[in-house]
Amino acid sequence: xxxxxxxxxxxxxxxxxxxxxxxxxxKQFLSLEGDTSLLQTTINRLIPLVSASNVLIVTxxxxxxxxxxxxxxxxxxxxxxxxxxxxxxxxxxxxxxxxEGADPIMVxxxxxxxxxxxxxxxxxxxxAIETAKNGKLITFGIRPTRPDIGFGYIKAQRGNSPDTYxxxxxTEKPDNATAEHFLREGNYYWNSGMFVWRxxxxxxxxxQHLPAVYxxxxxxxxxxxxxxxxxxxxxxxxxxxxxxxIDYGVxxxxxxxxLIPCDIGWNDVGSWHAVHEIAVKDESNNALQGNVIAxxxxxxxxxxxxxxxxxxxxxxxxxxxxxxxxxxxxxDQTQRVREVVDILQQQxxxxxxNHTKVNRPWGSYTVLEEDPEGFKLKRIEVAPGARLxxxxxxxxxxxxxxVSGTATxxxxxxxxxxxxxxxxxxxxxAKHRLENRGSEPLHIVxxxxxxxxxxxxxxxxxxxxxx
Numbered sequence: 001x002x003x004x005x006x007x008x009x010x011x012x013x014x015x016x017x018x019x020x021x022x023x024x025x026x027k028q029f030l031s032l033e034g035d036t037s038l039l040q041t042t043i044n045r046l047i048p049l050v051s052a053s054n055v056l057i058v059t060x061x062x063x064x065x066x067x068x069x070x071x072x073x074x075x076x077x078x079x080x081x082x083x084x085x086x087x088x089x090x091x092x093x094x095x096x097x098x099x100e101g102a103d104p105i106m107v108x109x110x111x112x113x114x115x116x117x118x119x120x121x122x123x124x125x126x127x128a129i130e131t132a133k134n135g136k137l138i139t140f141g142i143r144p145t146r147p148d149i150g151f152g153y154i155k156a157q158r159g160n161s162p163d164t165y166x167x168x169x170x171t172e173k174p175d176n177a178t179a180e181h182f183l184r185e186g187n188y189y190w191n192s193g194m195f196v197w198r199x200x201x202x203x204x205x206x207x208q209h210l211p212a213v214y215x216x217x218x219x220x221x222x223x224x225x226x227x228x229x230x231x232x233x234x235x236x237x238x239x240x241x242x243x244x245x246i247d248y249g250v251x252x253x254x255x256x257x258x259l260i261p262c263d264i265g266w267n268d269v270g271s272w273h274a275v276h277e278i279a280v281k282d283e284s285n286n287a288l289q290g291n292v293i294a295x296x297x298x299x300x301x302x303x304x305x306x307x308x309x310x311x312x313x314x315x316x317x318x319x320x321x322x323x324x325x326x327x328x329x330x331x332d333q334t335q336r337v338r339e340v341v342d343i344l345q346q347q348x349x350x351x352x353x354n355h356t357k358v359n360r361p362w363g364s365y366t367v368l369e370e371d372p373e374g375f376k377l378k379r380i381e382v383a384p385g386a387r388l389x390x391x392x393x394x395x396x397x398x399x400x401x402x403v404s405g406t407a408t409x410x411x412x413x414x415x416x417x418x419x420x421x422x423x424x425x426x427x428x429x430a431k432h433r434l435e436n437r438g439s440e441p442l443h444i445v446x447x448x449x450x451x452x453x454x455x456x457x458x459x460x461x462x463x464x465x466x467x
Contacts, residue, residue: 004129005104006050007093010039010059010068010111011083015341015352016271016334019325020303023353025067028111032275039071039111045118049125050107056097057111058089065467069361081235084243086193087213087250091206092238094199095217096230105132106202108195114278116265124260127163128196131258137205137251138164138196141189141259142266147179150270150335152191152247155182156259164258170247189259191247192266205256210249216241272318272327272334276301290321299331323356361465362386363441376453380434382407382442387435389463396450396457398426400434405442408435431461 014026021027028039036044043055057072061079064072078092090108097104107125115121128138141154152172156165170191174182182188207214216237223233251257267278279287279301286297290304294311301318302309309321318334320327327337344352357366363386368377382388382405390410400407400423407418410433411426418424426432428450436442450457460467 002051002054003102003104004050005054005056005097005106006043006046007090007097007106007108008039008042008055008057008111009086009089009108010057010063011080011089012110012112013083014112015338017269017275018337018341018352019320019322019327020305022355024062025355025359026063026112027269029063029068029071032269033114033278037071038114038269039068042109042111042113043075045115045121046107046109046125048122049129054104056093058093059111065361065465067359069359069465078234079231081238082241084238084241085245087206087210087244087246088216088238088241090195090202090246091210091213091217092220092234094203094206095221097199098203099221099224099230103198103200105129106195106197106199108197110193110268112269113192113194114265114267114269116267116278117263120262121264124262124264125196128260131161131164131260132196132198132201135198135201135256136164137201137254137257139167139251139257139259140192140194140262140266141165142192143261143263144183144188144190147176147183148190149173149176149179151268153179153182153188154191154259155188156261157187159258161258164260167251167257167259170252172248189261190266192262193247193268195246201256202250205250205254209253210242210244212242213244213249270335272301272320272329272337273331276318276331301331325351360388362388363436365446370453374450374453376448378446378448380444380446382434382436382444384436384439384441387464388433389458389460389465389467390431390433391458391460392429392431393450393457394429394459395452396448397428398432399447399449400424400426401445401447403443403445405436405440406438407442407444408437409433410435 010028012026013023014021017027029037031037055075057075058078064077064079078096132138154170155168159166219237220233223236224230267274269275276287281287285299286294287301288294291308292302292304296313297311298315300314302311304321306323316331318329318331341352357364363381363383366379368379370376402418402420402422404420409416409418409424412430
């Protein structure tokens with residue numbers, strides 16, 4: 001279906017799944033089941049109806065040039081310079097898809113949801129696509145299974161069509177008593193955040209209900225016709241964009257919205273309790289992953305990323321272990337994880353930003369030890385054929401020891417080859433580059449010494465990845 005595009009919203013922070021999800025590697029780029037990331041799983045389930053060449057991902061530039069570089073590489077991408085909620089992201093995607101005069105159907109999906117019943121999802125998606133051709137704005141409503149205060153609700157009634165319902169009203173996340181009332185009354189659906197519409201239809205509604213957003217979009221489109229690329233025009237004008245959700249800004253006000261009620265095994269994976277719900281469990285309702293020993297435990301989620309986790313006699317708990325943090329929470333308190341992230345941010349900590357192992361377009365680095373006295377120890381892996389940027393540091397020197405592979409090192413005016421069990425020294429201020437010209441991964445141990453060892457102490461002179 002050449003006139004159908006998937007617009008995947010992948011700019012979220014995923015803070016409710018800390019400590020596995022981090023600011024620079026949020027949950028949409030992680031695999032919670034098997035080896036496939038939530039983003040790739042979302043794309044894979046669309047492929048029967050949408051070709052891979054018609055996938056457009058809207059995300060943050062820091063993801064695209066950092067940890068998610070390889071995950072995004074096969075697809076069309078738009079980068080938001082700042083996070084501004086869903087309405088600007090969707091408006092941006094619609095304008096981008098229409099810039100050459102086309103008016104495709106947009107299937108708008110968050111990158112981080114799980115759908116177990118893909119067969120029925122495809123049936124509903126086909127219905128939504130056909131309905132959207134007539135100018136309707138289609139939203140997918142999930143039949144609620146419990147009074148959940150973590151979701152917005154939509155009240156809808158059966159209309160003239162047996163497949164789509166007429167929307168009466170939207171309700172933001174309610175309190176528990178209201179959610180229970182909705183469940184008893186019926187005709188209320190969880191707002192899934194999944195939508196289908198023509199690009200022109202949503203832009204028309206944005207023009208009517210969000211004129212400030214529409215004006216910024218018009219400025220971007222105009223700038224893209226004066227010699228700038230569309231992305232360059234975004235970078236020039238996006239700072240003026242208001243921050244608002246598509247639900248609050250448009251759908252609650254529009255008279256063109258229709259709802260398709262769904263029972264498709266949907267889960268927004270918005271908490272560790274939700275992860276426990278979808279996970280494979282043992283006879284005691286425990287979901288265990290990694291190096292875990294659980295004795296006499298019931299209804300627990302325990303995930304070990306690096307170390308052994310041994311649990312005895314625990315009930316109704318989530319325990320998440322990573323190399324630099326451990327989360328322990330009651331199952332019914334996991335929505336409060338975001339509060340932990342807020343405190344870490346207030347404290348100026350880094351455990352919510354990066355893992356100790358950080359992926360880069362050229363490979364990865366792992367922080368093994370960092371001391372406030374002025375040294376940092378890293379393990380660096382450079383993929384075959386890859387190289388780091390030509391760079392310098394104002395506050396630190398670096399000592400490199402090759403432990404496997406062969407390194408080509410630019411150090412000032414010199415280019416040298418460093419073999420296994422050999423080392424070299426990069427002084428403060430020297431222009432330098434690390435490169436792997438071999439066919440096997442290159443591993444080195446790096447010792448940094450200096451008065452400041454932050455990752456932002458870097459001046460790039462040349463880079464293969466546009467950073």
